[in-house]
Amino acid sequence: MSTPQQTEPAAAQSAAEDAIDLRREYEESGVAAILDELDRDLIGLKPVKKRIREIAALLLVERARKQLGLAHETLTLHMSFTGNPGTGKTTVALRMADLLHRLGYVRRGQLVTVTRDDLVGQYIGHTAPKTKEVLKKAIGGVLFIDEAYYLYRPENERDYGQEAIEILLQVMENQREDLVVILAGYADRMERFFTSNPGFRSRIAHHVEFPDYADPELVGIAEQMLERQNYRLSESGREALTRYIGRRRQQPHFANGRSIRNALDRSRMRQANRLFERGGTLSSEELSTIEAEDILASRVFTMQVAGSEDET
């Protein structure tokens, strides 16, 4: 730290003790870097990015208030991430764990991802130890419960899920300084889950909604995935992919980013086969270009559009 004027050290001192430079905290805590990376690495997701910036601002200010002795309570940071499959919930949860760690809201910052099977047992007395073991692993970090609504099975009144729910509710209330819980799942089912388990709703501070991607965003995601593996789309390849996305979306089990990743894996296999059958010497350009035909060979172009009879 530099003291600007030697003549009035006392004034500078008291000002420093009683003030916090948020901008500097933002840079030095590494939060700025995380948010910039989030902006750069994740395509689209505008509302999610905005929401995370808001949460980051809250965390920074709360931390500053704590340093100045203005805040004493532990913030409730449990969240819910709702959105369709492949919209980036798991990806964002990882960054969130990192963010919370940099700001000191969790001590280690690990992300422990679980589903019902990891928490709920098969017989009486099996559930509590299972849930508690998972919680032990998540202490100091973030517990991410994917498809949380499967914990609650109203049709079976003796379902062991209820036991896991009760332990979770207790920990979410009493150990807020030890771990952050993120519940994730599809929007409509989560809504029903919260309605029948108001305890969860009241313990969750931030609801983050993940929208479906628009076609150009999915193309962007595809190009980014390919670039990381040193592939690229030819001009006609990009056009073909756009058409592919339009059709794939109409079909069942469409999973946004994940469908794209799977489609690219298959098109790489077709490209490999095409090059192999052609034989001869290959340039690095040829080895790394996905052509239209690698995409157009997909079943999607011959299958009927959803709404028709044979759609599985």
Next chain:
Amino acid sequence: MRMTQGTFSFLPDLSDAQIAAQVQYCLDQGWAVSIEFTDDPHPRNTYWEMWENPMFDVADAKAVIDELAKAREAVGDRYIRLSGFDASHGWESIRLSFIVNRPADEPGLHITRENGPGRTIRYTTRAYAADRPAGRRYA
């Protein structure tokens, strides 16, 4: 008579914060921490009772400290120790082990001298507490 077994046992008892710091060191090394207890402090009694399973894949010492609190509640009248197990190839053994809880009163060990032929003496030690049935030794 204060029993001295494992690391740190010639030091004053560790505080909870000091225990947590040691546990965090174990976790940061990738060792699995386990809790064990006994009411037979004989030095050759190496196999103590396990308190729950060893804790694999735990990141933060608080998880272990919470479990230790539960163990103290149930068997706090006995000896409790923490061990850090290194599963990595070539080690596959305990790297650190220390006592974190002792009975309020430690009567210690009795030594018996047995005269043998030709003035030889055989020594044997026995914990005074072991005279009473297991589970009621330090109650």
